[in-house]
Amino acid sequence: MPNTESEIPVSQHPHPPKYLTTIIALLTMIGPFTIDTYLPSFPAIEAEFEVSRALMSQSLAFYLAAFAISTLFWGPLSDRLGRRAVVVSTLLLYFVASIGCGLAGDYNTFLFFRVLQGVAAGGGLAAGRTMIRDVHTPQDAQHALSRVMMLFALAPAIAPVIGGWLHDLFGWRSVFYFLGIYSGVVLAVILLLIPETLPVSMRQSFHPIYVARVYGRTLIHRRFQSLVFMVACYFGGMFLYVAGAPTLIFDFLELDAHQFWYLFVPMVGGIIFGAWLSGYLAHRWHAERTLSLSLTLMAIGTTLNLLQALWLQPLVITSILPLVFYTAGIGIAMPAMTVLSLDCFPNNRGAASAVQGSVHMMGNALVASIAVPLLGHQPEWLAAGQFALVAIALVLWRFVPRQ
Secondary structure (H helix, E strand, C coil): CCCCCHEEEEEEEECCCCCCHHHHHHHHHHHHHHHCHHHHHHHHHHHCCCCCCCHHHHHHHHHHHHHHHHHHHHHHHHHHHHHHHHHHHHHHHHHHHHHHHHHHCCCCCHHHHHHHHHHHHHHHHHHHHHHHHHHHHHHHHHHHHHHHHHHCCCHHHHHHHHHHHHHHHEEEEEEEHHHHHHHHHHHHHHHHHCCCCCCCCCCCCCCCHHHHHHHHHHCCCCHHHHHHHHHHHHHHHHHHHHHHHHHHHHHHHHCCCCCCCCHHHHHHHHHHHHHHHHHHHHCCCCCHHHHHHHHHHHHHHHHCCHHHHCCCCHHHHCCCCHHHHHHHHHHHHHHHHHHHHHHHCCCHHHHHHHHHHHHHHHHHHHHHHHHHHHHHHHHHHHHHHHHHHHHHHHHHHHHHHCC
């Protein structure tokens, strides 16, 4: 299995499909939209279905779990049928699931369609980003993925705003009708503008034994496993503050619901800047050097965050500024990390993307369900949790095989 960039095959596209980067960014935005747009509607949904906040939160946990598990199916299927077929079919499924959520008459039906949303959204992630690597060299793919990351980063910032606006004007069900319409528009654009990116000559078997062997190879591939768990660790460090945002905003900083942007806008700004820098460096630095820079920024950010949490009273500027350094590091890392991970298995990029996405999403689910409840009582505990996750990522990077 080749691992060096010069040995990695690229699909037979003399020119990448026009608008591919923008369209894949719109596709990947479905994930954060599905998580964040309905958050302002929690009280209304709870009241209508007569369920507790704990039960309502399960709809998010079940979505994340379904997303993580389903990617392991969609990835190998995209290696067999092609990326476009998987993206189109999962967008159709997502459309049905979103309308189902909007029409649900009870909580169990609502939860069923939320799980179906997670199953469908996993396909877009697994197949979408591999389309970019299919048609680009490693350096061009990193540059393209950095632009995807810049657009993708906008979703968590604007999703709650859109959800709140729709809820106030039309009620909570309109949020899910919006998600259905959004997926329908993305589907139409892909059908009209994006061809298949995986040549027939590069298709792989979908036989269960073959797929099991591929996943078996990912489990023993030290470089791939190191890269994948690095992503889970450093992204988990950010997700501590995403999932713990209500505690940070309401309890530590004593702000109100209209001031959530104090946290999310600077963090998104850091990601966008980092993604831009990653694209700028794509043809100037090796991916390994770019990742070293990103981890340095994350280490600086989490160290400053821990120090301010230990020594200073919680203030907006001191609590949030270190997170900007941290998210800038994530923005730099993600495009390069994605390319390096996929290139560990150039003939099975769909499966490789599926494993990376699954581990990433499972890590977020564990952070939200275990780490935040345990560490969210004190600001220094949250900062220490982030510090520990970054320390693990640094150790993994120190010992990751270079081939």
